[in-house]
Amino acid sequence: MTNALELRKLHQFFNQGTVNERHVLKGIDLKLAPGEFVAVIGGNGAGKSTLLNSIAGSLPVDQGQVKIEDEDVTYETVAKRARLIGRVFQDPQMGTAPLLTVEENLSLALLRGQKRNCWSFGVKKKQRQFLQEQLALLNLGLEDRLSAEIGLLSGGQRQAITLLMATLQNPALLLLDEHTAALDPQTSQIVMTLTAQLVAEKQLTTLMITHNMADALKFGNRLIMLDQGQIAIDVAGDEKAQLTVPDLLALFKHKSGQDLTDDRVLLS
Amino acid sequence: MDLLISSLSLGLLWSIMAIGVYLTFRILDIADMTAEGSFPLGAAITARQIVAGVDPWVATLSGFLAGCLAGLISGFMHTKLKIPALLTGILTLTGLYSVNLLIMGQSNISLLGRVKTVISLLPNMSTSSAAILIGVVVLALVIGLLVVFFNTEVGLAARAVGNNEEMSAANGINADNMKIIIYMISNGLIALAGSLMAQINGYADSSMGIGTIVIALAAIIIAEVLVANLSFGMRLVTIVGGAIIYRLIIALVLQWGVDPNNLRLFYALMLALFLSVPLLQKRIGQRRRRQKNIAEMEADQDD
Numbered sequence: 001m002t003n004a005l006e007l008r009k010l011h012q013f014f015n016q017g018t019v020n021e022r023h024v025l026k027g028i029d030l031k032l033a034p035g036e037f038v039a040v041i042g043g044n045g046a047g048k049s050t051l052l053n054s055i056a057g058s059l060p061v062d063q064g065q066v067k068i069e070d071e072d073v074t075y076e077t078v079a080k081r082a083r084l085i086g087r088v089f090q091d092p093q094m095g096t097a098p099l100l101t102v103e104e105n106l107s108l109a110l111l112r113g114q115k116r117n118c119w120s121f122g123v124k125k126k127q128r129q130f131l132q133e134q135l136a137l138l139n140l141g142l143e144d145r146l147s148a149e150i151g152l153l154s155g156g157q158r159q160a161i162t163l164l165m166a167t168l169q170n171p172a173l174l175l176l177d178e179h180t181a182a183l184d185p186q187t188s189q190i191v192m193t194l195t196a197q198l199v200a201e202k203q204l205t206t207l208m209i210t211h212n213m214a215d216a217l218k219f220g221n222r223l224i225m226l227d228q229g230q231i232a233i234d235v236a237g238d239e240k241a242q243l244t245v246p247d248l249l250a251l252f253k254h255k256s257g258q259d260l261t262d263d264r265v266l267l268s
Numbered sequence: 269m270d271l272l273i274s275s276l277s278l279g280l281l282w283s284i285m286a287i288g289v290y291l292t293f294r295i296l297d298i299a300d301m302t303a304e305g306s307f308p309l310g311a312a313i314t315a316r317q318i319v320a321g322v323d324p325w326v327a328t329l330s331g332f333l334a335g336c337l338a339g340l341i342s343g344f345m346h347t348k349l350k351i352p353a354l355l356t357g358i359l360t361l362t363g364l365y366s367v368n369l370l371i372m373g374q375s376n377i378s379l380l381g382r383v384k385t386v387i388s389l390l391p392n393m394s395t396s397s398a399a400i401l402i403g404v405v406v407l408a409l410v411i412g413l414l415v416v417f418f419n420t421e422v423g424l425a426a427r428a429v430g431n432n433e434e435m436s437a438a439n440g441i442n443a444d445n446m447k448i449i450i451y452m453i454s455n456g457l458i459a460l461a462g463s464l465m466a467q468i469n470g471y472a473d474s475s476m477g478i479g480t481i482v483i484a485l486a487a488i489i490i491a492e493v494l495v496a497n498l499s500f501g502m503r504l505v506t507i508v509g510g511a512i513i514y515r516l517i518i519a520l521v522l523q524w525g526v527d528p529n530n531l532r533l534f535y536a537l538m539l540a541l542f543l544s545v546p547l548l549q550k551r552i553g554q555r556r557r558r559q560k561n562i563a564e565m566e567a568d569q570d571d
């Protein structure tokens with residue numbers, strides 16, 4: 001296997017052929033080596049979510065190609081691609097089924113990418129201990145809440161569980177779209193630390209969108225900045241490690257010819 | 269006493285159909301009108317086979333399977349063709365009206381006389397006690413199987429789809445297929461109720477489906493208003509109670525002298541009332557809290 005993810009000439013349009021046509025992704029070429037942890041930044045409307053949705057399959061791709069672990073998945077549905085992808089959304093409500101219990105949600109995730117049948121129970125007693133151990137790793141005291149309805153948990157707790165669900169099956173690719181943005185600063189840091197820990201432990205290839213520049217610099221071994229549907233900055237390794245927030249702003253100005261004046265790009 | 273027994277036997281049958289409706293209504297959040305076509309479909313298939321001398325249990329099972337097929341059609345139109353759920357139900361129901369006439373060859377088949385039905389298989393019992401016995405056995409089987417099914421890998425996935433479709437897809441669940449499965453089980457059960465109803469009443473009629481959805485929803489809402497927040501299995505059991513209570517209310521109204529021709533108007537009015545009960549309960553609670561708060565604030569000012 002050469003690339004964990006390969007995007008070739010990926011374009012994405014909205015309202016194509018109408019006066020409202022928007023060309024949101026303009027020929028993205030991107031290759032991720034296995035184990036790369038990439039922070040994705042960019043202003044509002046730069047196309048970051050569109051990029052992730054195109055990879056996950058929730059936005060059909062008309063132009064270009066998406067390959068995961070060298071497999072062409074361009075025309076596969078979200079459910080089909082799920083065998084290769086773990087995903088955490090920005091909205092903590094979105095990653096779990098609120099009326100199902102913690103254990104039921106985790107059991108659903110355990111079967112991601114496998115065929116589900118009618119002759120074994122969805123929740124398996126012999127997996128209970130394993131699930132409890134996994135929950136204990138989160139350090140949120142969730143290990144004895146297996147039979148609690150997930151809808152009753154806090155946003156941060158739900159997001160942590162979603163992260164666990166996304167990584168339980170070691171996906172070929174982990175997609176995180178501002179997954180800490182809806183959490184308070186403290187919980188947000190807990191979930192970020194957890195993310196880094198899980199990604200490192202399982203050596204997951206990861207694409208993480210964030211509006212927090214400091215997080216983008218602190219976490220991951222590669223950084224990509226999207227601007228108007230194109231990759232404006234792509235730094236990795238030592239070069240990334242030495243980057244500071246002012247460097248990043250200067251680099252952005254140099255590449256795109258304008259200041260990065262976006263309230264949501266947090267500088268702290 | 270007669271009133272109680274007849275309400276019990278009819279209520280038990282209605283609850284099979286209400287459980288069917290519950291699956292689409294609460295798991296998928298769809299009021300599936302297909303019910304009004306699959307109920308007489310079950311009756312038609314079974315009546316036709318029984319008249320032809322087929323074993324009554326086989327005929328009943330065929331009724332159930334025919335209902336599953338009706339559910340498959342509605343489910344397919346809703347998920348794969350993306351036709352809105354309400355319209356899908358109306359389309360299938362309209363089509364089924366002709367299909368049911370085609371199956372029966374006439375608008376009415378009588379099952380009285382020498383034909384063998386599940387009721388006449390229990391010769392030493394009165395029709396209503398036989399109906400109650402069959403209703404209880406079938407319901408126990410249905411509820412047991414449903415509880416087991418919705419805890420299997422597929423069943424859990426189906427519940428997740430109804431709860432959060434986005435999350436289900438992200439976990440590799442094919443939402444369309446799960447919805448179709450629920451549509452099929454739902455309409456299978458509704459047709460099963462129709463099939464049993466025909467055998468107990470002694471006839472199948474092409475218009476016997478009118479009001480199905482309203483009756484079923486009323487039973488569900490009664491159950492939900494009386495006992496809130498239950499596990500899936502317990503909820504199904506309370507729906508049986510809801511259906512029996514509903515039937516009892518209607519029997520009382522009929523006895524009270526309401527013209528049977530006005531019955532459907534009464535069904536509709538009652539369901540509208542039941543549907544607004546949760547809101548009324550909330551409003552009353554709100555008003556009470558407000559008055560208490562106002563009183564407390566005033567008392568506070570006096571100090």
Ligand SMILES: Nc1ncnc2c1ncn2[C@@H]1O[C@H](COP(=O)(O)OP(=O)(O)OP(=O)(O)O)[C@@H](O)[C@H]1O
Nearest residue numbers: 014015022024042043044045046047048049050051
């Ligand atoms: N469904 C849609 N229909 C039309 N336009 C859309 C749609 N989704 C996104 N867009 C447009 O595409 C552009 C890119 O949106 P996208 O959500 O990818 O931005 P983003 O980089 O994730 O921004 P943010 O930082 O605000 O999340 C925006 O201008 C947006 O208005």
Ligand SMILES: [Mg+2]
Nearest residue numbers: 048049050177
């Ligand atoms: Mg976005």
